[in-house]
Amino acid sequence: MNPDVGHGIVDCDIHLVVPSIEVLLPYLNDHWRAYIRETSFKGPIDTSYPRGAATSGYPQTDRPDGAIPGSDIAQTRAEVLDAWGTEYGILTCAYAVESVRNPFAAAALAAAVNDWQLREWLDREPRLRGSVVVPSQDPELAAREIDRVGDHPAFVQVYLPVRSEALYGTRRYYPIHEAALRHDLAIGIHFGGQPGNPPTAVGWPSHYVEEYVGMAHVFQSQLIGLVTEGVFDRFPALRVVLIEGGVSWLPSLMWRLDKEWKGLRREVPWVRRLPSAYIREHVRLTMQPLDAPPDPARLLEVIDHLGSEDLLMFATDFPHRHSDGRPDALLHGLPEPLKRKITRENARAFYALP
Amino acid sequence: MKHVVASVDEIPPGGRKIVEVAGRSVGVFNLEGEFFALRNSCPHQGGELCRGPLSGWVSSRGPGDYDYSRPGEILRCPWHGWEFDIKTGQSWFDPRRVRVRSYEVFVEVSAPPEDDAAGAVEGPEKGPYVAETYPVSVERRSVVVDVPS
Amino acid sequence: MTATAVKIPTPARSKTAIIDCDIHNNVPSEDALYPYLPERWLRYGERFGVRSYRYSGAYYPRANPAAARTDAWPPTGLPGSDLGFLREQLLDAWNVEYGVLNPLIDDGAPGQLNLEYAAAVATAINDWQIQEWLDPEPRLRASLVVPYEDGDLAAAEIDRLGGDSRFVQVLLLARTGEPLGRRKYWKLYEAAERHGLPVGIHFGGLGGHAITGAGWPSFYLEDHVGMPQTFQAQVASFVFEGVFERFPALKVVLIEGGLAWLPPLMWRMDRAWERLRDEVPDVDKPPSTYVREHFWLTTQPMEEPPKREQFLQLLAQLAMDDKLMFATDYPHWDFDAPDQAFPARLPADLERRIMNGNARALYRL
Ligand code: FES
Numbered sequence: 001m002n003p004d005v006g007h008g009i010v011d012c013d014i015h016l017v018v019p020s021i022e023v024l025l026p027y028l029n030d031h032w033r034a035y036i037r038e039t040s041f042k043g044p045i046d047t048s049y050p051r052g053a054a055t056s057g058y059p060q061t062d063r064p065d066g067a068i069p070g071s072d073i074a075q076t077r078a079e080v081l082d083a084w085g086t087e088y089g090i091l092t093c094a095y096a097v098e099s100v101r102n103p104f105a106a107a108a109l110a111a112a113v114n115d116w117q118l119r120e121w122l123d124r125e126p127r128l129r130g131s132v133v134v135p136s137q138d139p140e141l142a143a144r145e146i147d148r149v150g151d152h153p154a155f156v157q158v159y160l161p162v163r164s165e166a167l168y169g170t171r172r173y174y175p176i177h178e179a180a181l182r183h184d185l186a187i188g189i190h191f192g193g194q195p196g197n198p199p200t201a202v203g204w205p206s207h208y209v210e211e212y213v214g215m216a217h218v219f220q221s222q223l224i225g226l227v228t229e230g231v232f233d234r235f236p237a238l239r240v241v242l243i244e245g246g247v248s249w250l251p252s253l254m255w256r257l258d259k260e261w262k263g264l265r266r267e268v269p270w271v272r273r274l275p276s277a278y279i280r281e282h283v284r285l286t287m288q289p290l291d292a293p294p295d296p297a298r299l300l301e302v303i304d305h306l307g308s309e310d311l312l313m314f315a316t317d318f319p320h321r322h323s324d325g326r327p328d329a330l331l332h333g334l335p336e337p338l339k340r341k342i343t344r345e346n347a348r349a350f351y352a353l354p
Numbered sequence: 355m356k357h358v359v360a361s362v363d364e365i366p367p368g369g370r371k372i373v374e375v376a377g378r379s380v381g382v383f384n385l386e387g388e389f390f391a392l393r394n395s396c397p398h399q400g401g402e403l404c405r406g407p408l409s410g411w412v413s414s415r416g417p418g419d420y421d422y423s424r425p426g427e428i429l430r431c432p433w434h435g436w437e438f439d440i441k442t443g444q445s446w447f448d449p450r451r452v453r454v455r456s457y458e459v460f461v462e463v464s465a466p467p468e469d470d471a472a473g474a475v476e477g478p479e480k481g482p483y484v485a486e487t488y489p490v491s492v493e494r495r496s497v498v499v500d501v502p503s
Numbered sequence: 504m505t506a507t508a509v510k511i512p513t514p515a516r517s518k519t520a521i522i523d524c525d526i527h528n529n530v531p532s533e534d535a536l537y538p539y540l541p542e543r544w545l546r547y548g549e550r551f552g553v554r555s556y557r558y559s560g561a562y563y564p565r566a567n568p569a570a571a572r573t574d575a576w577p578p579t580g581l582p583g584s585d586l587g588f589l590r591e592q593l594l595d596a597w598n599v600e601y602g603v604l605n606p607l608i609d610d611g612a613p614g615q616l617n618l619e620y621a622a623a624v625a626t627a628i629n630d631w632q633i634q635e636w637l638d639p640e641p642r643l644r645a646s647l648v649v650p651y652e653d654g655d656l657a658a659a660e661i662d663r664l665g666g667d668s669r670f671v672q673v674l675l676l677a678r679t680g681e682p683l684g685r686r687k688y689w690k691l692y693e694a695a696e697r698h699g700l701p702v703g704i705h706f707g708g709l710g711g712h713a714i715t716g717a718g719w720p721s722f723y724l725e726d727h728v729g730m731p732q733t734f735q736a737q738v739a740s741f742v743f744e745g746v747f748e749r750f751p752a753l754k755v756v757l758i759e760g761g762l763a764w765l766p767p768l769m770w771r772m773d774r775a776w777e778r779l780r781d782e783v784p785d786v787d788k789p790p791s792t793y794v795r796e797h798f799w800l801t802t803q804p805m806e807e808p809p810k811r812e813q814f815l816q817l818l819a820q821l822a823m824d825d826k827l828m829f830a831t832d833y834p835h836w837d838f839d840a841p842d843q844a845f846p847a848r849l850p851a852d853l854e855r856r857i858m859n860g861n862a863r864a865l866y867r868l
Contacts, residue, residue, distance in 0.1 A: 054778040166718035171417070199716040200736035201729075203681045206744060209779040210682070213739045213772050214716065217732040221715035221725075228725050230417030246771055251813075252763030255806040257728050263435030263836070264566055264724040269414035269421075291771040293820060301816050305808065323774055399840040405574045407567075432573040433838050435566050 005314070005328050005339070007085035010347035012286045013190075013243050013315035014080055014128075016093040016121065017070035018043070018113060023120075027112035032105070043109065044096035048161075048192030049320070050208055057319040069319035073121055080318045081127050087344075088353050090129045090156060091121060092190055092243060098137045098161055099194035106135035107145060114149050122154035129351065131159035131188050137195065139172060143179035150183030156351045157186035161193025162218045162245060169225030177235050186351065189222055191215050191244035216291070219245035220253050223283065227257065230270040232278045239350060241284045244317055246291040251305035254279060280308045284350050286315035287342065289322035290330050299333070309338055313347040360497045365389070368426055372404050376501045380404070382490065383440050385427060390440050391499045392429070393486035397445070401433035403485060408440075436483075443485035519855065520600040521841050522862040524801045525705070525758050525830035526593065526643075528604045528636055529569075531580030535635075536608075539627035544620055555614040556680070556711040563723035567836045575834030582834035586640060593833045594642055597841050600859060601868050604636060604645040605674055605705050605758065613651065613676045613708050621650035625660055629670070637669045644866060646674035646703055652710070654690030661691070665698030671866040672701040672756060676708025677733045684737075684744025692750045699752075701799070701865060704737060706730050706759035727837075734760040735768050738794065742772060745785035747793045754865065756799040759832055763806040766820035769794055795823055799865055801830035802857065803839040811847035824853055828862040 018024065021043035025033055035041070049056040057069065067075055081089055095113050100106040113133045122130045132155050134142035146158055158180045166172055168189065180187055192215070198204045200214055219242050232238060254276035261268075261275050271278070292299050303309070316327045323329075331339050347353070357375040365371050365384045372381050372394055379394035381404020394404040410425040429438045438445050489500040530536055537545055567573050569582050575592065577585035593599060606628055615621035625648045632645045647670045649657040657673075664670055673695050681687060683704070695702050707730075713719045715729055716736075734757055747753060772790035780786065786793075800823065808814050818824070832838050841858070849857070862868065 053782075055775070162717070164717045167715065167720055168717075170718075170721060195717075197716075197718065198712055200682065201712055201714045201716065201733045202677075202679050202683070202710055202736055202740075203712050205682045205736070205740055206685060207782055209775055209782050210736075210739045210743050212779065213743075213768075213775050214736050216768075216771055217735045218716035220732050221717055221720070221729055224725050224728055225715075225717075225720055228720070228722055228728075233414075234417050246767070248767040248770055249764060251808070252731070252761075252767060252806060252817075255763055255808050256731065256761060256804075259804070259807045260724060260728050260837075263431075264727070266409075266412045266435075266437070267722050267724055269412045270417050270419070272414075289771075289774065291767055291774060293766070293770055294773070298816075298820060301820075305813055305816075307809070322778065324777070399843040401572070401838075401840070402574055407573055430573075432575075433836060433840075435836060 005084070005331065005343045008087045009084060009314055009343040010353065011080065011084060011086050011089040011316050012241070012313045012347050013092055013288060013317045014076065014089045015070040015318060015320065016091040016117060017068055018093070018095045018116070019068045019071035024109065024112040024116055027115040028108060032108045035105070044099045044194065046094060046096055047194065048094060048096070053208060055212060055320055055322055057321040073124060076318070077125065080316060081125070084316065086127060088129055088347070089127055090131065090351070091117065092131050092159060092188065093117065093133050094161065094190065094192050095133055096161065096192070096194040097133060097135050098164070099196070103135055103138040103141055106137065107141040110135050110145050111148065114145065118149070118152060118154065122152070128154070129156045129353075130154050131157050132185065133159055134176065136160050136176065137165060139175040143175040146176070146179035146183060146185065150179065150185055155183075155185060157188040157241065160187060160189050161195070162189050162191060162215060162222055163193030163195050163199055165195045165197055167225035167229065168222055169227070169229030169231045171229075174234070177231060177238055181235060181237055186239040186241055188241050188243050189219070189245070216246040216249055220249060223253065223279065224257060227275045227278050228268050228271060230268065232282050233270040233272070238282060239284070240282055241286065241313065241350065243286045243315070244288065244320070245285070246289055247285050247287055247312065248291045248293070248302050250279075250285065251302065254307070276307065280311065284311055284313050284346065286317070287312045287330060288315040288317040288327045292330060296333050303338070309341050310346055310349075312342045313350065314343040355503045356498050356500050358496045359499050362492055362495045362497060365497060368408070370404065375499060376503055378501070380488065380499060380501065382497055382499060385440060389490040389492065389497050391488040391490045392438070392440065392443055393488075396431045396433065396436065397483045397485055398431065398434060398436055401431050403429065403431050403438065406430045406432040438485045443487040445483040445485070518598070519858045520598050521829055522859040522868065523593070523597070523599050523602040523831050523833070524756070524828045524862050525803060525832050526589075526602045526604050527583045527832070527834060528589070528606050528632070529581045529583040530608055530631070531584040536624070536627045536631055539630045540623060544623040547617075547620055554616045556616070556709045563726045565723055565836075570836055571834045572836050572838055586636065589833070590640065593831065597831070599642060601862070601866075602643050603671060603862075603866065604632065604643055605703065606632065606646070606648060607676075607705070607707060614710065615650070618650055618653045618656060621652070622656040622660065625650050626663070629660070629664055633667070633669075644669055644671045644868070646670070646672050647700070648674055649691065651675045651688065651691055652680050654687055657691040658694035661694035661698060661700065665694070665700060668867075670700070672703040675702060675704045677704050677706055677730060677737060677760070678708035678710050678712075678714065679737075680710035682736060682740030682744075684740035684742070684746050689746075689749070692746065692753050696750050696752050701754040701756050703756040703758050704734070731760055731764040735764060738765075738768060738798065739772060741797075742790045742793050743783050743786060745783065747797050748785050748787075753797060754799065755797055756801065756828070756865070758801045758830065759803055760800070761804055761806050762800050762802060762821060762827070763817055765794070765800065766817070795826070799826045799828060799861070801828050803830045803832045803844070804837045805839055805844045805846065807846045814845070814847040818853075824856060825861055827857045828865070829858050
């Protein structure tokens with residue numbers, strides 16, 4: 001129980017971790033089971049969250065029973081849902097099927113993750129909502145997977161890793177956006193991804209800390225792309241949430257994009273309004289991490305620069321640990337109505353939660 | 355105050371002439387026989403607006419659709435490319451920042467681009483910026499601009 | 504009353520003398536460099552042309568021809584190629600006390616795949632700058648063009664001309680082959696430090712990668728708006744590779760990147776460093792400390808927040824009053840006008856520092 005946020009919050013980023021490919025075997029067909037056994041394929045390797053990195057949060061939450069945090073429903077119930085008095089928790093699963101080059105294997109793994117997620121998590125815990133894992137490298141197969149499970153009421157969004165081969169605003173990804181809209185799902189763009197191309201415009205950085213910091217730049221590129229390439233004009237009902245990508249960079253991006261659009265809009269005439277207006281209408285951000293200024297007084301300044309109180313949604317990002325403080329420490333000193341919006345109302349409206 | 359700035363022949367259709375009247379630089383444009391005058395200073399950062407390229411209005415029904423209309427009627431600032439309607443001085447985007455300028459004079463804004471009026475294509479919002487325009491008349495084969503003193 | 508067509512008089516619009524930290528001089532046409540190229544490379548260029556990573560206007564047709572203000576074309580040649588015209592339209596018109604030239608000559612040295620050819624072209628450009636710009640115009644200073652994808656060749660060019668005090672920095676373009684903190688660039692930094700030259704990193708370039716961390720965008724707008732992401736990757740690389748621990752006197756100028764993205768990057772880097780510093784033990788100060796000590800920023804293209812006070816808040820968040828330097832980016836289309844570019848009125852002392860004081864100190868003018 002938390003004095004600052006009280007009961008009934010919506011937690012927009014709770015990690016669901018596939019502990020090993022073993023748990024998926026019951027959800028794969030005979031061919032893929034044999035294929036995995038015969039090749040000793042271990043499934044995608046998740047390098048977005050190195051096990052020993054403090055931000056990944058494993059050491060702090062490693063349990064005597066050896067359960068990997070985020071892979072055990074009893075643990076998630078106790079440490080997240082009960083501990084925080086959570087009314088709704090949105091599961092996000094970073095299982096990197098986009099790194100598997102065989103698109104059919106990737107699609108089979110994604111389907112298995114979704115069925116496992118449904119059976120072992122969403123069907124068993126009414127407070128949880130899910131994200132559909134898709135082979136995003138193949139938008140047509142991804143759309144097929146969205147169509148397969150998208151009508152299940154517990155799924156509220158499609159999970160897309162922020163690192164991708166191409167920008168999600170480009171035409172190539174229309175099938176994913178269309179499928180999401182068919183099933184009234186949001187698009188959740190999340191930290192990480194293993195698409196094979198470097199995470200910066202200048203190649204591969206040496207250190208994880210650079211990749212971690214740099215993830216925010218990839219979010220920025222994706223956001224610029226979504227607006228500029230015309231996705232929000234083409235799909236006016238599309239809702240996008242940027243998860244675990246930081247927040248405080250957004251004002252600078254809106255200022256720059258608005259300014260340049262004024263002179264270059266002829267190239268993209270489907271962008272009819274200020275780009276920042278599209279962002280405020282269609283895009284939300286989870287606030288773990290926030291990348292707040294060290295001086296708490298400046299935090300209100302940053303929120304003012306966002307130009308809207310509707311954009312931020314609370315998240316614990318369990319089990320990740322982006323700072324020494326608790327996730328709700330960020331809310332200290334915010335006015336009560338804003339706190340309510342961030343911890344409850346914005347997410348309820350965005351995901352249309354009952 | 356009225357100033358004779360050119361003879362009609364000097365500014366053929368599609369042409370322009372930049373003149374100095376009443377201490378300010380003014381661009382006079384001939385659009386298919388009709389004359390228009392704008393202050394040669396962009397409301398954004400003061401670029402010499404009237405030296406910018408003339409183009410048409412680009413609108414769209416969605417990604418990939420480019421609809422080009424009103425050729426020659428849209429003046430693009432030579433610096434940052436903001437677009438102004440020669441006939442009205444109206445800018446066609448929505449810059450929120452309005453800097454107070456000592457000479458700022460808002461002229462009457464006539465109809466928005468014809469596409470909008472026809473309802474065929476939804477255009478952007480009209481911005482608060484308007485380039486200063488002046489009434490122009492033709493008297494005895496001379497182009498006359500009326501600039502407040 | 505009759506008016507006559509007149510050339511627009513251009514009385515200096517800015518009262519303050521300014522130091523313009525980003526002016527692009529250009530060749531009127533490519534043969535202008537021929538006299539400065541050795542026979543071998545002249546012939547190489549003629550026969551094989553440019554082989555480079557550089558993408559060009561062919562990828563993203565730019566806002567205007569040559570990405571220039573449409574009023575910046577001299578009677579002949581490309582924008583920025585005519586000293587007389589540049590004097591009149593920029594130096595005299597805006598009361599420019601000193602201007603720093605950053606030649607971004609198309610098909611120039613950066614990004615050439617043949618590194619020795621790149622070195623020859625860099626040498627030619629620098630010699631051309633001395634002869635055609637620095638000798639005739641005392642208000643001008645220049646950046647040294649180097650084949651920066653090779654540390655040794657770059658260091659050699661820095662050693663060749665580093666003693667000419669009219670060269671005030673080494674010029675790199677933001678989109679490099681590797682993040683700039685990596686070892687392959689260290690020889691360049693060593694040489695720059697040896698000669699007391701800042702390293703300037705300018706908008707643009709291409710190092711062989713897609714221009715975002717998620718592939719190629721479709722539009723010039725994205726290319727142009729997307730440059731701060733590259734600058735952010737470079738700043739993070741400098742800091743976390745420990746470059747400033749190795750080269751404590753190194754100064755880096757970020758040119759034409761804007762500035763609003765830097766405070767949030769500092770906040771993010773500091774927080775990440777607190778959690779992940781065991782990976783980079785050489786980095787023993789918070790990243791923002793290195794940034795505020797080693798980085799300078801040119802102001803253009805100035806972000807324009809919707810409210811004035813937000814711009815002042817941005818400057819306070821940045822807390823780098825002694826590191827901001829004004830730049831016009833002449834003759835390019837996103838030119839910042841010295842008298843109107845600032846979205847808010849600055850305190851007089853700060854304005855003076857940005858318009859000339861900081862650059863005077865950094866470049867020792
Ligand atoms: S000065 Fe005209 S668009 Fe900026």
